[in-house]
Structure formats: structure tokens, C-alpha cells
Amino acid sequence: MVVSAFIVSGxxxxxxxMLAAIAADFQADAAxxxxxxxLSFGGMVVGMLFLVPLGDRIDxxxxxxxxxxxxxxxxxxxxxxxxxxxxxxxxxVTGICSPLTQxxxxxxxxxxxxxxxxxxxxxxxxxxxxGILFARIAGGLIAAHLGWRYSYALxxxxxxxxxxxxWARLPRTQPTSQDSYRDLLWSMFRLMRTHRDIRRxxxxxxxxxxxxxxxxxxxAPMLAALHRVGPTTAGLMGIPGAAGILVARPAGRWTDxxxxxxxxxxxxxxxxxxxxxxxxxxxxxxxxxxxxxxxxCGLRAAMVANQTLINTVVPDSRGRANTLFGVHxxxxxxxxxxxxxxxFAHYGWLAVCGVALAATVIALLQYVFNPLPKR
Numbered sequence: 001m002v003v004s005a006f007i008v009s010g011x012x013x014x015x016x017x018m019l020a021a022i023a024a025d026f027q028a029d030a031a032x033x034x035x036x037x038x039l040s041f042g043g044m045v046v047g048m049l050f051l052v053p054l055g056d057r058i059d060x061x062x063x064x065x066x067x068x069x070x071x072x073x074x075x076x077x078x079x080x081x082x083x084x085x086x087x088x089x090x091x092x093v094t095g096i097c098s099p100l101t102q103x104x105x106x107x108x109x110x111x112x113x114x115x116x117x118x119x120x121x122x123x124x125x126x127x128x129x130x131g132i133l134f135a136r137i138a139g140g141l142i143a144a145h146l147g148w149r150y151s152y153a154l155x156x157x158x159x160x161x162x163x164x165x166x167w168a169r170l171p172r173t174q175p176t177s178q179d180s181y182r183d184l185l186w187s188m189f190r191l192m193r194t195h196r197d198i199r200r201x202x203x204x205x206x207x208x209x210x211x212x213x214x215x216x217x218x219x220a221p222m223l224a225a226l227h228r229v230g231p232t233t234a235g236l237m238g239i240p241g242a243a244g245i246l247v248a249r250p251a252g253r254w255t256d257x258x259x260x261x262x263x264x265x266x267x268x269x270x271x272x273x274x275x276x277x278x279x280x281x282x283x284x285x286x287x288x289x290x291x292x293x294x295x296x297c298g299l300r301a302a303m304v305a306n307q308t309l310i311n312t313v314v315p316d317s318r319g320r321a322n323t324l325f326g327v328h329x330x331x332x333x334x335x336x337x338x339x340x341x342x343x344f345a346h347y348g349w350l351a352v353c354g355v356a357l358a359a360t361v362i363a364l365l366q367y368v369f370n371p372l373p374k375r
Contacts, residue, residue: 002126003127006130007155018143018220022087030341035084044333045327045331060107072159075155075156109315121252122304130245176316210335211356213336240290263304
């Protein structure tokens with residue numbers, strides 16, 4: 001499952017270092033090209049909301065196999081897209097199918113020892129984060145030397161290879177709910193209403209999603225405009241920008257030992273430091289590198305802690321709990337991509353930093369006035 005998560009999670013992130021190259025190919029401005037990440041992140045919300053809850057109702061194996069085939073076809077379409085409109089539409093489908101990684105998380109939470117659930121989920125999330133890193137680096141290098149279309153061809157090929165492995169080895173799962181599909185969806189509102197911990201964790205990660213999605217939606221155009229760097233360098237930004245890979249497993253162990261609250265506070269502090277540093281990014285690319293590292297560390301540490309929390313409080317509704325969490329994360333990403341693409345196109349990089357800092361401060365206020373449980 002870790003290898004599958006690695007391959008699947010990269011699907012919507014190949015675009016990150018290639019947006020400037022895509023814009024040049026289709027002669028589009030930053031605002032128009034911004035629809036690609038916006039729709040892919042928005043698609044994640046749709047997939048989370050309408051497909052992931054089915055994991056509580058039917059065999060997760062069937063869901064994973066159908067979604068991975070659709071994802072493979074969407075990536076192949078992006079490789080051959082004749083226009084930016086087709087590319088954006090295929091990115092929407094990519095986003096809709098990408099939440100199948102949430103089924104891997106739910107299965108991991110099911111089989112893990114409760115005393116070490118944070119560590120187990122940290123390992124699974126590390127595979128996802130590694131896939132994101134690979135996609136950003138490979139996307140930049142391939143775009144610079146072969147053309148951006150080949151990144152999506154590579155992704156489609158890897159998905160084809162892993163599909164046969166999943167067909168042979170992915171275990172079947174037993175449903176935990178007999179509700180109709182309609183009732184299954186409505187039950188998520190009851191979960192939000194009756195579980196305060198889920199409300200707090202999801203609201204917090206909506207704000208962090210704005211910061212994360214907002215940065216990566218404009219990173220390549222900003223580096224091209226302010227520092228005159230191409231897609232290769234923009235792709236290499238994924239290396240410091242994936243520092244959270246090194247944080248995921250330790251954050252899981254830390255959560256197992258001391259609980260959720262201190263890990264989340266550390267994440268907030270890292271995110272604040274990240275955007276203060278990136279405020280100097282208009283003048284120094286080193287500031288962007290430092291900020292990207294701090295941003296990813298803060299986000300990943302808090303995500304491991306909060307996802308451990310929501311998979312613990314409702315063991316019979318993990319599909320729906322992960323849906324609620326993922327919807328807020330990716331809605332935040334979509335909102336952040338839209339806001340920062342617009343802010344960068346009209347007011348520049350400092351406006352982007354202002355948007356993200358505002359979201360981080362709101363997350364801090366949520367922590368202070370509506371705190372998470374200590375454990």
C-alpha cells in the first residue's frame with residue numbers, strides 16, 4: 001500500500017513545477033493556468049465527498065481498482081491534451097480519483113496496533129509525501145528536457161503497472177455500515193455535529209490547506225517571474241519542499257507518546273515561520289527554500305497527529321471521518337490555489353504571503369480558543 005500511495009499521490013503534483021511551461025505552451029497567463037491546480041484540488045474535494053465514504057459501505061478493494069483505472073485514463077488524457085481546457089478538465093478527473101489513498105489510510109488504521117497507530121499512519125503518509133516529492137522533481141526535470149506531456153505519460157505507465165499488483169494482492173475489506181448511499185452521506189453531518197474533535201481537526205486543516213495549496217499553485221510562476229528560473233529549478237524546489245517526509249514518522253511516534261496537542265502547536269509555529277521567511281522570497285530564492293521546508297514540516301506533523309486522532313475517535317466510521325478530513329484539506333487547497341493565483345496575478349508575491357499568513361493566524365486562534373485534546 002505504501003508503494004501504491006507513492007504512485008497515486010503524485011498524480012496531481014506533476015503540474016506544480018510545470019505550470020510556467022504549460023502556460024508558455026498554450027500562451028496563457030498565470031490566472032488562466034491557475035485553473036489547473038484549482039480544478040485538481042477541487043476534484044479532490046468531490047472525490048473525497050462522494051467516493052471515499054463508500055469505503056464504509058462496500059469493499060474498499062473494488063473502489064480502489066475502479067478509481068485507479070479512471071486515474072490512469074485521466075493522466076493519459078493530460079499527456080495528449082490539445083488545449084488548456086482539456087488539460088484542466090482532465091485535471092479535475094485526476095483530482096476526483098486521487099482520494100483513493102484515503103482507503104489505504106483506513107485499512108492501515110484498521111490493522112495497526114492502537115498503541116502504535118500514529119507510527120503506522122506516519123509510515124503510510126510518508127509514502128504519500130514521497131510520491132509528491134518525486135512528482136515535483138520529475139515533473140520539472142522531464143518538462144525541461146523532454147516536455148511536460150511526458151510527465152503525465154510516465155504517471156499513466158506507473159499506474160498501469162501498479163494496477164495489476166493491487167488486483168493480485170490488495171485484501172478485501174468488510175463493510176462497517178449498512179446505510180444506503182444517501183444515508184451514508186448524511187451521516188457525515190451527524191459525525192461533524194456529535195464529534196467535537198473532528199470539527200476542530202478539520203477546521204484547522206482547512207486553513208493549513210489554504211497555505212499549502214496557495215504556495216504550490218504559484219511557486220513555479222513566481223520563481224519564473226521574480227528569479228528567472230525554469231521548470232527544472234522549480235521542480236527541484238520539491239526537495240526542500242518535501243522536508244515533511246523526514247518529519248512524518250517521528251511525528252507519529254511523538255503523537256503516540258504525548259498526544260495530538262503539542263504536535264499540532266509545533267506545526268503552527270513552523271507554518272508561521274515559513275510564511276515570515278517567504279515574505280523575503282521576492283528578493284532571495286534562499287528565503288523561498290527555507291520557507292518551503294518549514295511549510296512542509298509544519299503541515300505534515302500536524303496532519304499525522306490530526307489524522308491519527310480522527311481515525312481513533314470513530315473506528316466504525318473511518319471512511320466518513322477521512323472524508324470529512326480530506327474534504328477540508330483539499331477545499332483549503334483549492335481555495336488557496338484560487339486566492340493566491342489571483343493575488344499573484346494582480347498584486348504580486350507579497351499579497352500571496354499576506355493571504356497565507358492570515359490563514360495561519362486564524363489556525364492559531366482556533367488552537368487557542370478551541371483547543372484539541374491533549375491525547
